[in-house]
Amino acid sequence: MINLYPLKEFKFPIITECMNPDVFQGKTREEIDGLKIWEGNKQKRLGDLFRVEEVKKENQLEKTTITIRGDVNKLRRIGSCMKSGEMRIHGDAGMHLGEEMEGGKITVRGNVGGWAGSMMKGGTIEIHGNASDYLGAPYRGISRGMRGGKIIVYGNVGNEAGAYMRKGIIKIYGSAGQFVGLRMRNGTIYVQKDSEGRAGACMTGGKIVVGGFLESVLPTFTIDSVKKKVKIEEGDVIEGPFYLFLGDLTENGKGKLYVLKEKNPHLSHYERLL
Amino acid sequence: MELLIKNGFVYDPINGVNGEKMDITVKDGKIVESVDERKAKKIDASGMTVMPGGVDIHCHIAGSEVNTGRLLRPEDHFKDFERKTLITRSGVGHSIPSTFTTGYRYARMGYTTIMNPSMPPLEAKHTHEELNDTPMVDKATYPLLGDWWFVLEYLKEGKIKECAKYVAWMITSTKGYAIKLVNPGGLEAWGFGHNVNSLDDQVPYFGVTPREIIRGLCKVNTLLNLPHTIHVHTNNLGKPGNYLTALDTMKCVEDLAAENEPVIHITHCQFSAFKGSDWRTMESGAEEIARYVNNHSHATLDMGQVIFTDTTTMTADGPFQYTLHELSGNKWVNHDVETETSSGIVPFRYRRKSYVHAIQWSIGLELALLIRDLWKIFMTTDHPNGGPFTSYPRIIAWLMSRKAREATLKKINPRARSRSLLPSIDRELSFYELAIMTRAGQAKALGLKSKGHLGIGADADIAVYNVNPETTDPSRKYKTVRKAFKKAAYTIKGGEIVARNGEILRHVEGATMWLDVQVSNPIEITDEMKRRFREYWTVEYENYPVTENYLEVSHPITVKADV
Numbered sequence: 010m011i012n013l014y015p016l017k018e019f020k021f022p023i024i025t026e027c028m029n030p031d032v033f034q035g036k037t038r039e040e041i042d043g044l045k046i047w048e049g050n051k052q053k054r055l056g057d058l059f060r061v062e063e064v065k066k067e068n069q070l071e072k073t074t075i076t077i078r079g080d081v082n083k084l085r086r087i088g089s090c091m092k093s094g095e096m097r098i099h100g101d102a103g104m105h106l107g108e109e110m111e112g113g114k115i116t117v118r119g120n121v122g123g124w125a126g127s128m129m130k131g132g133t134i135e136i137h138g139n140a141s142d143y144l145g146a147p148y149r150g151i152s153r154g155m156r157g158g159k160i161i162v163y164g165n166v167g168n169e170a171g172a173y174m175r176k177g178i179i180k181i182y183g184s185a186g187q188f189v190g191l192r193m194r195n196g197t198i199y200v201q202k203d204s205e206g207r208a209g210a211c212m213t214g215g216k217i218v219v220g221g222f223l224e225s226v227l228p229t230f231t232i233d234s235v236k237k238k239v240k241i242e243e244g245d246v247i248e249g250p251f252y253l254f255l256g257d258l259t260e261n262g263k264g265k266l267y268v269l270k271e272k273n274p275h276l277s278h279y280e281r282l283l
Numbered sequence: 284m285e286l287l288i289k290n291g292f293v294y295d296p297i298n299g300v301n302g303e304k305m306d307i308t309v310k311d312g313k314i315v316e317s318v319d320e321r322k323a324k325k326i327d328a329s330g331m332t333v334m335p336g337g338v339d340i341h342c343h344i345a346g347s348e349v350n351t352g353r354l355l356r357p358e359d360h361f362k363d364f365e366r367k368t369l370i371t372r373s374g375v376g377h378s379i380p381s382t383f384t385t386g387y388r389y390a391r392m393g394y395t396t397i398m399n400p401s402m403p404p405l406e407a408k409h410t411h412e413e414l415n416d417t418p419m420v421d422k423a424t425y426p427l428l429g430d431w432w433f434v435l436e437y438l439k440e441g442k443i444k445e446c447a448k449y450v451a452w453m454i455t456s457t458k459g460y461a462i463k464l465v466n467p468g469g470l471e472a473w474g475f476g477h478n479v480n481s482l483d484d485q486v487p488y489f490g491v492t493p494r495e496i497i498r499g500l501c502k503v504n505t506l507l508n509l510p511h512t513i514h515v516h517t518n519n520l521g522k523p524g525n526y527l528t529a530l531d532t533m534k535c536v537e538d539l540a541a542e543n544e545p546v547i548h549i550t551h552c553q554f555s556a557f558k559g560s561d562w563r564t565m566e567s568g569a570e571e572i573a574r575y576v577n578n579h580s581h582a583t584l585d586m587g588q589v590i591f592t593d594t595t596t597m598t599a600d601g602p603f604q605y606t607l608h609e610l611s612g613n614k615w616v617n618h619d620v621e622t623e624t625s626s627g628i629v630p631f632r633y634r635r636k637s638y639v640h641a642i643q644w645s646i647g648l649e650l651a652l653l654i655r656d657l658w659k660i661f662m663t664t665d666h667p668n669g670g671p672f673t674s675y676p677r678i679i680a681w682l683m684s685r686k687a688r689e690a691t692l693k694k695i696n697p698r699a700r701s702r703s704l705l706p707s708i709d710r711e712l713s714f715y716e717l718a719i720m721t722r723a724g725q726a727k728a729l730g731l732k733s734k735g736h737l738g739i740g741a742d743a744d745i746a747v748y749n750v751n752p753e754t755t756d757p758s759r760k761y762k763t764v765r766k767a768f769k770k771a772a773y774t775i776k777g778g779e780i781v782a783r784n785g786e787i788l789r790h791v792e793g794a795t796m797w798l799d800v801q802v803s804n805p806i807e808i809t810d811e812m813k814r815r816f817r818e819y820w821t822v823e824y825e826n827y828p829v830t831e832n833y834l835e836v837s838h839p840i841t842v843k844a845d846v
Binding site for chain 1: 356
């Protein structure tokens with residue numbers, strides 16, 4: 010197990026592609042100290058910015074766990090491309106957390122910046138605070154979003170969560186901004202509280218479940234039926250009843266948008282169309 | 284500065300030098316007979332291959348189209364970036380690198396002259412601004428003239444000489460180098476929501492046919508004595524069965540050729556060599572095209588090789604790009620350039636496992652290997668349409684080694700593999716033949732007198748590659764060859780060492796070559812013409828031409844026309 014303590018309050022963005030359990034695996038403390046890292050436009054050693062503390066593992070086969078204690082909201086790409094192991098962050102994390110990660114687990118006990126879990130393929134990200142915009146969404150211009158794995162956010166998230174999603178699960182226990190599941194193709198997004206609107210714009214498949222208030226459903230969605238309950242994943246079923254809308258018809262989509270009936274009485278006029 | 288390149292194996296096909304061990308001497312940016320050995324800077328090239336600097340006849344590197352492609356594709360940049368050094372600037376881009384990076388990457392591969400093949404005349408200023416910012420290489424650009432309203436109007440009336448005067452005016456005022464035709468007639472028809480499907484379809488409103496446009500501009504090209512032939516992107520490009528159109532295009536100017544001189548260049552021919560009636564039955568038409576080219580001497584081609592990678596397609600062929608967007612479902616840009624042309628951009632990924640893409644890959648190589656005379660076929664990827672130019676070393680390996688081809692054949696779509704002609708082709712190019720395809724032939728086709736060879740008086744653009752032709756058998760050791768051509772041991776531009784083993788040593792500005800076409804009585808800029816400008820264009824006549832001081836390093840080539 011490796012503990013990292015920031016030596017100062019960072020002013021400039023730090024690109025931390027090396028901060029990844031797969032890179033740390035099997036390295037001594039000195040080797041970790043010497044890893045190259047960019048702070049702003051200057052290349053530094055990891056040891057210049059962090060105090061590295063190594064806690065001996067009892068079992069040598071155990072995967073590396075990295076714990077960062079302190080505010081690291083200037084750190085970008087923490088755990089990017091990680092395949093195994095675990096990262097724990099006690100504080101806020103910066104943008105692109107767990108970008109393209111394939112396995113392992115990241116836990117953040119704080120807030121995270123934009124693009125958390127961007128283009129991830131596997132593994133789990135757990136965020137105990139809020140997440141900013143583009144949760145699980147791909148980098149600008151790419152049309153292949155999240156392809157697997159699971160993101161759980163206990164706070165609120167910004168706009169365009171799960172954009173271009175292809176597979177996997179995003180669970181948001183707070184509320185979400187606009188355009189949840191923009192252009193998603195498959196996978197599941199669950200928003201326990203409110204969503205600001207335009208949910209599922211241009212979606213062609215997949216499932217979005219809104220358990221709170223949704224101001225309006227896009228006109229390109231049609232009502233299909235009222236469902237008693239919705240399954241989010243194995244062992245997680247949410248009791249309804251839910252309005253089920255299908256869309257987005259601008260894209261000939263067959264996505265499913267579930268909206269809780271109880272919290273959305275203003276959508277009751279759709280029942281006439283059933 | 285004097286320079287002495289000692290003991291290299293020199294390949295200089297224009298002067299017939301085939302792998303002779305000799306010294307090359309350079310003084311003041313030119314190749315000279317001898318230099319003072321004590322004063323000259325020496326490069327020990329023993330055990331290395333020395334060739335003239337590479338020439339690329341067709342690569343989209345600058346202009347509004349390329350720049351829009353950059354804007355459209357942030358995802359193309361974020362994984363491929365270069366940090367700035369003390370000498371070079373920073374840059375990004377895999378398939379559409381930023382201008383400076385384009386220059387550096389070409390220089391690293393030993394290329395020194397590149398041609399930007401499609402410039403809408405209206406966007407000439409933008410194109411030249413980007414070319415000014417493309418260092419390390421000499422460059423030129425071809426204005427798109429095949430669908431220009433003035434050309435269509437004069438060809439409709441059959442006034443070839445009048446048309447020639449306007450073309451001369453246009454080439455000189457846009458600082459262009461050759462006449463480029465893209466889907467002749469089709470782009471104007473696209474403005475009306477149509478396309479042309481054969482050489483004899485009429486263009487709406489103008490009533491001319493693609494055949495008349497190609498023949499007309501071919502005659503204009505001869506009248507103006509331009510150094511390059513007309514540079515044609517055929518009709519029906521990218522459609523199964525289009526090899527017949529490509530053959531028709533070459534046939535339609537057969538009678539205009541004099542003394543075995545080429546009169547037409549069919550560019551990125553791979554995209555025009557599809558046989559079959561639809562995508563499922565698509566096959567290679569390379570054999571038919573190669574047979575025709577082998578029996579005629581009036582046409583040259585370039586490959587337009589496909590590389591299995593993620594790239595960006597961009598052409599002035601608006602209708603084709605629209606079809607490609609419909610096929611792939613990718614994001615797209617389409618644009619109508621006023622009276623001149625259209626354009627389109629679609630990101631595209633060529634996949635090994637796709638039948639069509641694998642056949643396309645095969646067609647490019649088949650064309651190069653089946654055409655006997657390599658002075659007629661040149662190596663390009665139609666950057667970035669078939670793949671980025673940085674993949675040239677891979678194509679070199681495929682051309683020089685059957686083993687390299689087989690290694691890739693193993694990985695492609697099995698149906699495409701069974702239909703490919705490649706397993707039946709044993710031909711493997713030698714270093715000499717490669718030098719023809721990548722520099723000498725291209726320079727000759729472009730009419731560049733001082734490029735593409737190492738004779739006395741030629742520009743000192745030299746590439747030295749770290750591969751020993753005596754001990755390395757490219758057929759077996761294709762990986763060594765590929766590596767050598769990826770990073771030239773030395774790239775010399777204008778007598779200066781600009782790159783060594785992939786490292787840029789010096790930032791030099793390349794010249795922009797353009798034609799100063801002198802006609803005996805040039806067109807008068809009448810009020811009538813200005814009125815047409817006001818009516819047809821969004822730009823007034825006064826703001827239209829590119830003046831010479833717009834070019835950072837201007838290199839005019841004077842051409843005396845017959846009109």
